Each structure stands twice: as structure tokens, then as C-alpha cells.
Amino acid sequence: MTAHSITIPLKSGTNPSFQFETLHVESANVVIQADPTQHVLPNIQLELNSIANNTTYSTFLWHHTDAEGYQSINYPKAFQNYIFKLTFTTKDDIALVVKKIDFEMPFYIELGRTASIENLNMTFVHCIGEWSEDIHGNQHSAFNTYNISLSEEHEQHNISFTSLDCADKKKLLLTWKQYTFIILEDSDKALKLQVSKI
Incomplete structure (x- = not known):
């Protein structure tokens, strides 16, 4: 954790809730669909529910890799002054990164x-x-x-x-x-x- 970000390791299934500054992230649910016949990264979907300043936010972050290796993602997603994104190298090494939004950051x-x-x-x-x-x-x-x-x-x-x-x-x-x-x-x-x- 740094002053402006936190990285939370995730596992398949339900993950514990956590607090970052004024943001409360409820237990996140991760679904991993790995195709053992493909040598590509797994398809990952994270169900995310959070609360900040009495406002709730529910969304999904997903990463999809097709058979040709083309990757499709829908993050980082913004909520108030935070962004949420996934990082991973394998299906066993997945993390949720929460950061303060800054200029020049897509x-x-x-x-x-x-x-x-x-x-x-x-x-x-x-x-x-x-x-x-x-x-x-x-x-x-x-x-x-x-x-x-x-x-x-x-x-x-x-x-x-x-x-x-x-x-x-x-x-x-x-x-x-x-x-x-x-x-x-x-x-x-x-x-x-x-x-x-x-």
C-alpha cells in the first residue's frame, strides 16, 4: 500500500472486504474461467461492491482473452476519486488495485x-x-x-x-x-x- 493506492490479492470465489481511506469495498467475488487447452491468460470477472461518502457502487471488472490472444478489458473504472483495476500474471496471481484518480490517467x-x-x-x-x-x-x-x-x-x-x-x-x-x-x-x-x- 502507498499513500495513493492499495493492492489486494484475490482468489477465486469470495474475497474479504477492506477499507481504503473513505472507501469501503465489500467482499469481492472472482470468477476465473481458464481453458487448459489454450496458452493464453484466463478469463476473469470480478464483481465489485463499494461504498464511499454514503454512495454505493456496484460493477464488474472483466478481462477476456480469445483464442487468437486478443485481450478485451473494461477497466480501470472510476468511482468518485478512485479507480479500480485488475492486475495478474496467472490465474493464481490476481490482484485488485485501487488508486486515487490523477490527471493523464485513462x-x-x-x-x-x-x-x-x-x-x-x-x-x-x-x-x-x-x-x-x-x-x-x-x-x-x-x-x-x-x-x-x-x-x-x-x-x-x-x-x-x-x-x-x-x-x-x-x-x-x-x-x-x-x-x-x-x-x-x-x-x-x-x-x-x-x-x-x-
Whole structure:
């Protein structure tokens, strides 16, 4: 454990609860699906329930590796001023890392949740699915519109944007005050952000 992070070893099944600063993490449940015929890392899912400042947070962290070795993850996830992520080298060496969120640190924020870095608060307010149709009523493009509410001390601001264009792999940059918000990934359930000070 350092001043800004804690690493908790995990085992398959139910794990003990723990406290980190104002954050209480209830007993976490880990499911490991290892395929003995594959020479890839196991598929891991962690059910996480936590409480901070009288607010509860329930989520899943998962790591999936397919037969070709492609890895898919949905963390680190943000909750208030903390992020949660998994680290592991084998199915017997898995840990949950809890850190304070900092600038330049990529993280996922789920719909309806707030992440905080110092005095900056970011809430993923909503995602609205939209589409366009041709004159015959055929849908030919679909996209989402996202809204993030920002606040710092007594100032508030909303930023809105549409889905990233997956074909060109470009990231979206938005600014407010002295902050730059890089939208790395988007979905109807979570956004992957990176925040920098200008």
C-alpha cells in the first residue's frame, strides 16, 4: 500500500472486504474461467461492491482473452476519486488495485456515475441513441449523443458530443477552463476518458 493506492490479492470465489481511506469495498467475488487447452491468460470477472461518502457502487471488472490472444478489458473504472483495476500474471496471481484518480490517467466512467480529480467533478449524465433514415424509411446511420456534466467549485458546464468514428480511429478532444478531455472510447454504458490540465 502507498499513500495513493492499495493492492489486494484475490482468489477465486469470495474475497474479504477492506477499507481504503473513505472507501469501503465489500467482499469481492472472482470468477476465473481458464481453458487448459489454450496458452493464453484466463478469463476473469470480478464483481465489485463499494461504498464511499454514503454512495454505493456496484460493477464488474472483466478481462477476456480469445483464442487468437486478443485481450478485451473494461477497466480501470472510476468511482468518485478512485479507480479500480485488475492486475495478474496467472490465474493464481490476481490482484485488485485501487488508486486515487490523477490527471493523464485513462479510466472508464459508467453512465450515471461521477469521477473526481482534485476539485474537478465529471458525471456521465446520459447517452441518447439516434439514427437517420432515407426517404423509404431505411435506417442508414446510427450514432449516440453523450452528455457529461462538469463542475469545479461553484462553476458548472455541460459538454455534449456524438459517437466516435470507429473507422478513422481518431480520439475526440474537448476543453473546458484549463482542462482537456480526451474521449478514448464510447458506448451506451461507459466512456473511456483521459483528463489533462492545459
